[in-house]
Amino acid sequence: MPLDSVLRLDANAVDYVIIATYFAFVLGIGYLAKRAVSSSLDFFLSGRSLPAWVTGLAFISANLGAIEIMGMSANGAQYGMPTVHYFWIGAIPAMLFLGVVMMPFYYGSKVRSVPEFMLRRFGKPAHLVNAISFAVAQVLIAGVNLFLLATIVNVLLGWPIWLSLIIAAAIVLSYITLGGLSAAIYNEVLQFFVIVAALLPLTIIGLHKVGGWQGLVDKVTASPGGAEQLSAWPGNDLSGFNNSFLSVIGLVFGLGFVLSFGYWTTNFVEVQRALASKNMSAARRTPIIGSFPKMFIPFIVIIPGIIAAVAVPELQQLKATGNGSVTYNDALLLLMRDLLPNGMLGLAITGLLASFMAGMAANLSSFNTVVTYDLIERYILKDRDDAFYLRTGRWLTVAGTIVAIGTAAIASGYSNLMDYLQQLFSFFNAPLFATFILGMFWKRMTAAAGWVGLVSGTSTAILVFILSETGVINLPGQGASFVGAGAAFVVDILVSVLVSMGTKAKSDEELKGLVYSLTPKEDRTETAQEGDHGWYRKPTVLAGISLAMVIVLNIVFG
Numbered sequence: 001m002p003l004d005s006v007l008r009l010d011a012n013a014v015d016y017v018i019i020a021t022y023f024a025f026v027l028g029i030g031y032l033a034k035r036a037v038s039s040s041l042d043f044f045l046s047g048r049s050l051p052a053w054v055t056g057l058a059f060i061s062a063n064l065g066a067i068e069i070m071g072m073s074a075n076g077a078q079y080g081m082p083t084v085h086y087f088w089i090g091a092i093p094a095m096l097f098l099g100v101v102m103m104p105f106y107y108g109s110k111v112r113s114v115p116e117f118m119l120r121r122f123g124k125p126a127h128l129v130n131a132i133s134f135a136v137a138q139v140l141i142a143g144v145n146l147f148l149l150a151t152i153v154n155v156l157l158g159w160p161i162w163l164s165l166i167i168a169a170a171i172v173l174s175y176i177t178l179g180g181l182s183a184a185i186y187n188e189v190l191q192f193f194v195i196v197a198a199l200l201p202l203t204i205i206g207l208h209k210v211g212g213w214q215g216l217v218d219k220v221t222a223s224p225g226g227a228e229q230l231s232a233w234p235g236n237d238l239s240g241f242n243n244s245f246l247s248v249i250g251l252v253f254g255l256g257f258v259l260s261f262g263y264w265t266t267n268f269v270e271v272q273r274a275l276a277s278k279n280m281s282a283a284r285r286t287p288i289i290g291s292f293p294k295m296f297i298p299f300i301v302i303i304p305g306i307i308a309a310v311a312v313p314e315l316q317q318l319k320a321t322g323n324g325s326v327t328y329n330d331a332l333l334l335l336m337r338d339l340l341p342n343g344m345l346g347l348a349i350t351g352l353l354a355s356f357m358a359g360m361a362a363n364l365s366s367f368n369t370v371v372t373y374d375l376i377e378r379y380i381l382k383d384r385d386d387a388f389y390l391r392t393g394r395w396l397t398v399a400g401t402i403v404a405i406g407t408a409a410i411a412s413g414y415s416n417l418m419d420y421l422q423q424l425f426s427f428f429n430a431p432l433f434a435t436f437i438l439g440m441f442w443k444r445m446t447a448a449a450g451w452v453g454l455v456s457g458t459s460t461a462i463l464v465f466i467l468s469e470t471g472v473i474n475l476p477g478q479g480a481s482f483v484g485a486g487a488a489f490v491v492d493i494l495v496s497v498l499v500s501m502g503t504k505a506k507s508d509e510e511l512k513g514l515v516y517s518l519t520p521k522e523d524r525t526e527t528a529q530e531g532d533h534g535w536y537r538k539p540t541v542l543a544g545i546s547l548a549m550v551i552v553l554n555i556v557f558g
Helices: 003-007 013-034 040-048 052-061 066-079 081-088 092-108 114-122 124-157 161-209 212-221 226-230 244-266 268-275 280-294 298-311 313-321 328-339 344-380 386-411 417-441 447-469 479-501 539-557
Strands: none
Touching (some): 013 344, 040 161, 040 344, 040 386, 052 268, 066 081, 066 298, 066 313, 066 344, 081 226, 081 244, 081 298, 081 539, 092 114, 092 268, 092 539, 114 344, 114 417, 114 447, 124 328, 124 344, 124 386, 124 417, 124 447, 161 268, 161 298, 161 328, 161 386, 212 226, 212 298, 244 268, 244 417, 244 479, 268 344, 280 539, 298 328, 313 328, 417 479, 447 479
């Protein structure tokens, strides 16, 4: 039986009307946002004018792309509850750290991108390495979102994948080119609510089908993998370690510290949303506000994956034998196919389309900003008027979309897309975080150490990947990316320290606002603006509440 017939969703006119209505809203937001774009700052950073609740929801929605929705449900089907570590260990602490500690440096220094912060701290070589690696990573990740967006169109309409890729890319391209970051952010807020409205009913209906929570527990316990899939710790299958102690270390250090902090605190896709905020307080609250919905996303993403693994015959066969006509990435589609009536099916499909579009739009809006500001304006075509860079940003959105169509082919070769994504993060984000964190807290770190450490760390992660792929070291699951990230972080730190000892550091005055100990406290905190008073608007108080809640969740489901 061909794959498309296994996954074909029985959509009817009601479903298509829901989908068409959503697309009309998306394009309408892009058109309305275009009227507010009069400068490059408007296009790339929304004129730094948006309120915290908007940027906070956009912050989390930008991460609710194909990777989060399909990848995490695939992980849920394959590994079970240990997948929650990507949220409660691998996201929330880093998001809170970004809001409390790092946003004052980003927002206070008025940089337009993360690579621009690297330029001020470490100079041109580190800036160039960071800007190029970030641009490459974004088109690779945009390819993942685009591939899955095209897969949905293919399943829904039966169109060939290549045509689905072009149609899907054109929709995202249209509203980003029109309205820039504002169009992306306001669409991400809409997409957040659409995604929740789509996945919450699927979770509830799925639980009802398997006999409620206890019925799910019984079925998972009796399935291949057994009761271990119902406990978050120690997560041996997910980490790839047979030893439980090493598994916990790998999850806490590799995922919870290096990969997580590397992604959330230095990834411009996310930081860009906070930089669009109207003031320092709003910028700091952006990731903290996002942490509250983030901690509950597993219940509408991972749980459906677990349900699919015990309720969908094709996935039961895959889990029992390792072979089948589907992959774990299909878990959510298969559950939708089996459980949802028409109307709700249309809403669920719309939710998936929304998630992939949010992810791809976030990749493209950060890609065009970094390439325009950090590569073209800085090194290639300097001192042009602002209108030139605005036009350049729009054309780069087109170019990035075309490249993403090509990189979608790479994503199609992975049966579990989280394996692919974690590998990319170990290459690009882990060494970047090492460089950032050392440079922010150690004033002696030099410009030469910045770029040499980055290159050394990235090379180490790639070496671990090659050794794993060629069988020299045996790291199944996502163990290779965890080990690669940890190794990249350690090598980057060691090399940076050694190079710093042999090269000249910048003066204290040059590092003010860039290094923690040299930045006055008043520059690291915000002055309360009108509308920002009240305990519930204090970043540190909100962060404390969020951290307490996630600790409770870890205890309850650990």
